Amino acid sequence: MSELLLDARHLSKRYGGQAVVNDLSFHIAPGECLGVIGPNGAGKTTTIRMCLGLTPPDTGEIHALGLHMPRDALAIKAQLGVVSQFDSLDPDFSCAENLLVYGRYFGMKDRAIRERIPELLEFAALSHKADAKPAQLSGGMRRRLSLARALVNDPRLLMLDEPTTGLDPQARHLMWERLQVLMQQGKSILLTTHFMDEAERLCTRLIVLDHGRKIAEGTPRELIAQHLEPDVVEAYGDGALALMDDASLKALAARVEVSGETVFFYTAQPKPLIEALDAHPKLRILHRPANLEDLFLKLTGRQIREEG
Template identity: 70%
Template sequence: MPDPIFRIAKLHKRFGDNLVVDDLSLEIQAGECLGVIGPNGAGKTTTIRMCLGQTAPDGGHIEAFGLPIPAKVREAKKRIGVVTQFDSLDPDFTCAENLRVYGRYFGLPLATIEARIPKLLEFSALQAKAGARPGELSGGMKRRLSLGRALINDPDLLLLDEPTTGLDPQARHLMWERLQNLMQQGKSILLTTHFMDEAERLCDRLIVLDHGRKIAEGTPRGLIREHLETDVIEVYSEGAKALAQRHAAMAERVETSGETSFFYLRDPKPLLQLLSTDHSVRYLHRPANLEDLFLKLTGRQIRDDA
């Protein structure tokens, strides 16, 4: 296997008494999308900031294209594109001007920038908005412009920190289409996300973080096979908890959250037969997915941002 284009080894970061990133290692190959998922406060954004030289690690090593970070971060950034959680578009510039000014930060010739602007506006589906300012754009348009801006230097690696947060389903699907186009062009992506369907759709491999430590790694389907039963039956209504207590032995594992009980099974037929004659509850039968994996490994308790 060729050398990875991006590597993190034994990374540590502490803020006061809080260990935010704990002995984290990962690698990204050319043309690969690596997803990082985890609860709020798991260390995802702090890791991205260290990868960009914005936060100094307390220990460990970061390397992009063979260049150490933060020592050679300016040189490495010439081949990296970034989309942060929150838009940093200049509100005083039009869409085209945002691209033009950002391209100048990389020292690109003006002729090169001008040639790329129409292509990036088309890629972002913003041809008709070239003269509009960010304040005139919808949330989805702003995110697409941020992605287009991140491509002005034709990067080999994209660092995307929750790029579709706050978007409606139509805008998210358009962003997914654009990211899949980039992967088909051979771009590599490091993606943090809270959307499990996004992670399953886009990522070749996933890392699950919790309390700053990597607790699982593998392909989306491989992680599901390794950690979960094949089937899930969700039972709803006030009687779901009592039903779960009566029939827990029919499943390998049962979890209850509010008025929903989750039966995790490898053979769903007996429980489905029982439920088909019990009209006091509603139920849904589905295959296990990444959301089930996430909840099993990190728990159902809500985390505050950290």
């Protein structure tokens, strides 16, 4: 276990008598991206805060980089890179100055930081914005600057809390490309996200949280194969909801669910189901492989969770 970069065992945290994190254990190996997914209020951010030493666990232990959190918090943080949910860039400093000042927090000499700044700005595709202030940047640029800032101390482990929230598809894809480069360089990542395509694309392994508990763990493909039928047929449009009254049609699927005006048929034999649905010409039909979003909804439910 000594080679693990992060080893969290039996973490629990309660607020006002409510368990926010409940007997949670997980680990991160070198070069691995561990994804943490779950509904709002599942305990994702609290888990990261405990790993950063910002919130002490009520019970459990955290070992990171061969050290103990929170006892060795300063030594651990010196080897971490962090991108939080919310923008914490200094609005009064340029991009280059944000990197310089942040490097000083780690006790780095100005000369060493200045030598890294061009490389970090190039990595973030912001070389042309070195003198611009955060207010002059797009949302995607600010998130890439936050990532570059998190790399100023050349960390061994990155903790990213929903790093692409609020970005448009182009900005998200560029951010994904940068994270994949970091993993190719041997960096390890703890990633929380609400984007299932992001988790499936980036994560070596996933844990699914609900009500503070780990309810599933494995690679994205392992989890999909373990919990889901391989094919999904979606039916929507005029008369879709009436399909729920057709017992012979429902019998062609292993599981049927409704969300809004869409009926989801989960099956290992999609052909007879699609042929039967062709008898309803007003319907629109989509046949696709089961994905991580299907897994998420099956394990945590389709009911909307409010923030809080």
